Amino acid sequence: MGTLEGKHGLIIGVANHNSIAWSIAQKLMEEGATLAFTYQNRFEKNIRKLLEDKPETPLYPCDVQNDEEMDAVFQSLTDSWGKLDILLHAVAFASPDALNGRFIDTKRSDFLTSLDISAYSLVSAAHRAEPLMKAAGGGSIITLTYQASQWVTPGYNLMAIAKSALEAGVRYLASEMGPNNIRVNAISAGPVRTISAMGVPGVRDFFSDIEQFAPMRRNITANDVAEMAAFLSSDGARNIAGQVLYVDSGTSIMA
Numbered sequence: 001m002g003t004l005e006g007k008h009g010l011i012i013g014v015a016n017h018n019s020i021a022w023s024i025a026q027k028l029m030e031e032g033a034t035l036a037f038t039y040q041n042r043f044e045k046n047i048r049k050l051l052e053d054k055p056e057t058p059l060y061p062c063d064v065q066n067d068e069e070m071d072a073v074f075q076s077l078t079d080s081w082g083k084l085d086i087l088l089h090a091v092a093f094a095s096p097d098a099l100n101g102r103f104i105d106t107k108r109s110d111f112l113t114s115l116d117i118s119a120y121s122l123v124s125a126a127h128r129a130e131p132l133m134k135a136a137g138g139g140s141i142i143t144l145t146y147q148a149s150q151w152v153t154p155g156y157n158l159m160a161i162a163k164s165a166l167e168a169g170v171r172y173l174a175s176e177m178g179p180n181n182i183r184v185n186a187i188s189a190g191p192v193r194t195i196s197a198m199g200v201p202g203v204r205d206f207f208s209d210i211e212q213f214a215p216m217r218r219n220i221t222a223n224d225v226a227e228m229a230a231f232l233s234s235d236g237a238r239n240i241a242g243q244v245l246y247v248d249s250g251t252s253i254m255a
């Protein structure tokens with residue numbers, strides 16, 4: 001029997017088969033979880049293809065900037081499952097302009113959009129998930145971050161500021177949701193080749209640098225992140241809350 005048998009989860013953030021959220025979803029399903037997914041309209045075809053052998057899977061269009069769509073997702077889960085044990089938030093965006101220029105030149109509109117999609121969306125999803133997780137007797141909320149939140153990574157610019165806000169949000173949400181047995185944590189992943197990652201200028205060099213300088217002398221895979229997410233979703237992680245857990249081959253300890 002899998003460690004997540006009987007648990008119900010919502011996955012936000014699958015764009016295609018390379019998405020970290022897709023690796024996590026596969027692992028959670030392998031461990032017995034029943035999942036629902038949201039998608040951004042432009043990726044609908046991809047996700048329908050990925051789930052073609054699971055036609056009963058609940059699938060919702062949802063742009064995290066659209067409150068009506070967010071409400072509809074959680075209303076539907078309330079009507080169908082009446083509870084939620086796992087919420088994966090794997091969403092981030094920064095406009096190419098904001099990543100390619102100097103950080104000092106960041107436009108207000110780009111700043112607000114990036115923080116809204118990449119950090120506020122965790123708050124708004126957690127807010128909507130709370131009653132369903134209370135009904136489940138507790139839950140696990142997991143988001144994905146990157147260590148550029150802590151130190152300067154050239155090219156990451158605005159995205160780093162969004163990740164700092166996201167990580168602080170994890171701590172505040174964890175402190176408020178813990179009394180209801182709801183845990184909120186972030187996984188700080190090393191670079192993985194996905195649509196989002198390949199938009200970061202210079203990211204290709206990160207992969208070769210990691211092979212030379214990371215303690216483990218290798219890059220991570222999306223499956224490494226999935227293993228951590230499955231653990232955080234399980235009862236074994238019952239007392240891990242408000243943390244940023246690094247799955248990065250040890251890169252974050254190096255000066």
Ligand code: NAD
Binds near residue numbers: 018145196197
């Ligand atoms: P990805 O491009 O596969 O996923 C990003 C997702 O964000 C997509 O599914 C996209 O639809 C979604 N998204 C963006 N704007 C949205 C909006 N307005 N509404 C709804 N969804 C929206 O890339 P990924 O690398 O799997 O990214 C998932 C998470 O992992 C992101 O938070 C990313 O910052 C984080 N992360 C990635 C890496 C990496 O190297 N790939 C490393 C550390 C953290």
